[in-house]
Amino acid sequence: MAAVQQTPVFEELAVGDVVAEQEFALTRDSLVRYAGASGDFNPIHYRDDVAATVGLPGVLAHGMLTMGFAVQPVVGWAGDPGRVLDYQVRFTRPVVVDPSFGATVTVTAKVGQLDAEARAARIDLTVSFDGATVLGKAQVRVVLG
Amino acid sequence: MNPELQGRVFPPAEPYLVGREKVREFARAVFATHPINLDPAAAQAAGYADVVAPPTFAVVVQEHTLAQLLSEPDAGIDFSRVVHGDQRFTSTRPIVAGDLLTATLTVSSVKTLGPHSMVTAETNVTDAAGEHVVTAISTLVVRGEE
Numbered sequence: 072m073a074a075v076q077q078t079p080v081f082e083e084l085a086v087g088d089v090v091a092e093q094e095f096a097l098t099r100d101s102l103v104r105y106a107g108a109s110g111d112f113n114p115i116h117y118r119d120d121v122a123a124t125v126g127l128p129g130v131l132a133h134g135m136l137t138m139g140f141a142v143q144p145v146v147g148w149a150g151d152p153g154r155v156l157d158y159q160v161r162f163t164r165p166v167v168v169d170p171s172f173g174a175t176v177t178v179t180a181k182v183g184q185l186d187a188e189a190r191a192a193r194i195d196l197t198v199s200f201d202g203a204t205v206l207g208k209a210q211v212r213v214v215l216g
Numbered sequence: 217m218n219p220e221l222q223g224r225v226f227p228p229a230e231p232y233l234v235g236r237e238k239v240r241e242f243a244r245a246v247f248a249t250h251p252i253n254l255d256p257a258a259a260q261a262a263g264y265a266d267v268v269a270p271p272t273f274a275v276v277v278q279e280h281t282l283a284q285l286l287s288e289p290d291a292g293i294d295f296s297r298v299v300h301g302d303q304r305f306t307s308t309r310p311i312v313a314g315d316l317l318t319a320t321l322t323v324s325s326v327k328t329l330g331p332h333s334m335v336t337a338e339t340n341v342t343d344a345a346g347e348h349v350v351t352a353i354s355t356l357v358v359r360g361e362e
Contacts, residue, residue, distance in 0.1 A: 095247055108238075108245035110279055125296065134300045139246030139272040146250050146271070151262060152310060153252070155271040159304035208302075211271075 078150045081190045081215045084182050090194060091144035091180040097132055097166070098173040105136040119170070132166040132174065141178050141198045142211055148180065149213045157212035160196075164205040176200045183210065190215050217333040217358055218292045219326050221285075226321040229280040236313040238276075239269045246270050259312075266313035273311050275303075278339040278352040281321035285337055293335070293358055301334065301355040308348045316344040324353075331360025 079090070102116045111133055114121040122130045138160050146152045168174045176198060183195035196209035236256065243253040248270045251258035259267045286295050311317070318341070325336045339352045 101245075105245040108242045109276055135272060135275050135303065136246065138303060139270060139275075140248075142271050143246065143248055143250075146248065146253075151252055152248070152250055152268045152270060153262075153264065155310075156307045157305070158271050159302065161302045162300050 079148060079192075079215060081185070081187075081192070084185060084192055086182050086185060088182045089179060090182060091148045091178075093144040093178050095140050095176045095178065096173055097136075097168050097176060099130065099168055099170055101173075102130065102132055102136065102168060105133055105139070109133070109135060111135065127165070127167075129167040129169065132168050132176075134160075134162040134165075137162075137166055137176065137198065137205060138209075140176075141196050141206065141209060144178050145180050145194050145196070145211050145213060149215070154213050154215065155211055156214055158210070160209040161207035162205075163207040164200070164203055166200045166205055174200055176205070180211075217326060217328075217335060218290050219328070221288070221291055221323045221335065222326040224323045226281060226284045226288075228318050228320045229277075229284065232277045232280065232317045232319065234269065234273075234311055234313050234315040234317060236267055239267045239273065239311075239313045242273050242276065243267075243270050246272065256313075264310075264312050269311040269313070271305060271307075271310075274305050274307075274339075274341055274350045274352045277317050277319045277341055278354070281319045281339045282337060282354065282356075285321060285323065285335075293356075297359045299357045299359060301357045302353075303355075304353045305350055306353070307350040311341075311349060315349070317341050317349060318343075333358045333360070 179197040184193040191214045194211040198206040327334045336355045
């Protein structure tokens with residue numbers, strides 16, 4: 072477990088700063104775990120035969136799983152999950168999770184905009200798998216107080 | 217899809233009691249490692265009553281309202297053709313274990329794009345005091361027959 076984080080100082084931030092980067096190694100186990108935790112038991116997230124029947128290239132990670140972990144590097148940076156008060160994404164590409172090798176998704180979090188009055192930062196996420204981004208307009212509003 | 221769905225407000229879903237172990241289970245599932253998500257003592261030290269749910273936890277509550285929409289007899293939505301387009305959570309405060317949440321769904325827009333339809337559903341989540349906690353907005357794309 073990480074040591075207690077320092078809260079980022081608003082005045083020290085500049086647009087374009089990379090505030091966090093992290094790699095996530097998904098396996099089929101991750102999908103089953105997320106299905107149970109979220110209650111989303113759509114079989115395209117764990118059954119190859121069903122995925123093939125509906126014309127998918129393989130079993131896919133839940134979009135909401137990708138959205139869920141992609142914000143975690145920002146939570147770590149912000150020092151408190153309660154500082155994230157707005158978070159939006161567009162699902163642009165599926166993450167296909169190989170039964171043997173899984174899927175590695177990388178997240179880069181960059182300062183996109185600063186709101187001095189609210190002391191809030193818009194953090195823009197670049198979330199990539201297999202050389203292409205999987206989320207569009209992935210923006211997190213963090214209030215630094 | 218039935219265009220008359222636009223503007224429809226569904227009855228509030230059954231209240232959802234946020235359990236500490238559910239928050240921890242969800243946190244582990246989204247690779248959350250922050251102590252405030254997992255350890256009640258760390259959450260209390262930070263000023264919260266109990267563990268704080270990750271930013272996307274409201275989807276668990278929202279799911280119940282989307283089920284109301286998908287099973288609405290006159291909606292004309294074929295679940296097997298639904299693709300998640302966009303998602304947004306706009307919060308007044310984070311969800312904390314112990315919260316009793318009530319979720320109410322409004323269909324804010326229905327659009328048709330060629331053979332496909334797009335429905336935007338807004339779920340407003342309030343706490344036991346009736347105060348706003350989070351609004352979860354989903355755009356679902358229903359693929360038409362090609």
